[in-house]
Amino acid sequence: MDHHTPPSSPSEAVRAGITVALGLYLVGLGLCVAGNSTSGGSALVRTVKAKLFSPWMTPLWLDFGYDTRLTHGLAEDGDHRFEIRRLDAPASSEPVVLPGPALRGERAARWRRLARATAVSERDPERESLVPTAVGQGVFMPWSTSDVSLRVLRHLPPDRRDVLDGLADVAGRDEQAYAGRVRLIDGEVQLITSTPREELAPLLEEPGP
């Protein structure tokens, strides 16, 4: 036995309004997927999306490409973590690792994303040095310090064949994705980024006479 009263249908005018709204949203969704791809969107897609759809889809947290690749086997797909050390503490003091080894789940994942953003944003000229400065500055107050070194380490998983051939350990290895020093001098925050060794130009000897 059905206890429900018969469903009512919206009027033609309401339907037309909803149809327009749905059509607009679906076009916006399509443009967001096409325009937020890691491959980069075309100028046309980016412009139309930015002018017509981003102003109302961004505040709703809907301006995304949903391109969850999980992994492409690249270094930047590895797990990232912070290693922060007080420089005004005794040299023997251990650095703080974030997320720590005991931290699991989504809380740890958020720290890993922040660490990854720190390393990846250094390659973006518009965002360079923003995150490391902010992260370093963020520990000044709780740690009562004004001078810290900040490292982002990323874990590089081993190739399966290398593990089978005994050339690599299944635990993989870490590499330094970012290193810098953040300090407060006369009320001003300074960031000194260490240049990775592989980016240094080789020292050439001047040819003799």
Added chain:
Amino acid sequence: MKELARVSASPTLADSIGVTWTEFWFTPARPWPLALVRIFGGLLALALWGSYAWDLEAWFGPFGMISPGLLAAWRSPYAGSLFDFTTSSAGLLIAYGLGGFVLLAMTIGLATPVTTVLGAIMFASLLHRGPMLVGPADDVVAVILWCLAIGRSGDALSFDRLIGAWLGRPTPRPSVRTGIALGLLRVHAAVIAGAAALAQLKGDVWWNGTAAWWLAARAESPLVDLTGVFLRSEYLVNLVTHAIVLFETAFAVGLWIPSLRRPLALAGLVVWPLIGLVGGEPMWGLALAVLAVGCLPAERGQATVDRL
């Protein structure tokens, strides 16, 4: 009815599209699938919300890492957050606690017309406060919450319904709003699954069958250690890799084939969490399983819900 008969007598392409569009978006739907999405999506939103709790001050506090200056340079000019107005630790805690309470009320179905809208706003606000902390599960849950804000998810399995029954109100009838919300959930389920498959197929590891190894061999993300099993069989690594892409593609396409929709949605309840587990993104897998709940045909299962 007369109009429908006329359309079917001389159907043109435009008529067919119009009828299909109307049937898809404007057929009143029973509320139980959306009510289940509200319960499970709400629990997931609460878990994601709770993952900020311990580090709230470290990230968003007055001296936190994600400072207003960093946000101004990082965020889109259209982005904004209610948390931007919390300039003290106490204000931050109050706003955070309030958001958690709203999501809890939404999950149990209390004042759902209000709490679903507020829940979506608060959740988007928290994500905008720290965009560099956000993961794929957050993106999917934000979509789910906006769909809940559109539909009438409180019409079943809710405190609102219990109160309504106690006050002698009739059982809510199937609603067009609920149908639109379920339609949007299905569209997003297909788009998100399809976008993930496309994104993966841009990488060689998803073609040469080694992606599952690279996922399992990461240091911290995986919740289960599959490296031992994967070391024993290369075929198993290949099989898992290809199965992930195949399922994502089948899910994106099959939701639009009537005979495949229910079995795929049911399979999604199990397979998506498994993909999340293997991929080191368990919350993303669960969020897609919640989307799969929204794709279950509303016509079936009503008797069970009525008994509840």
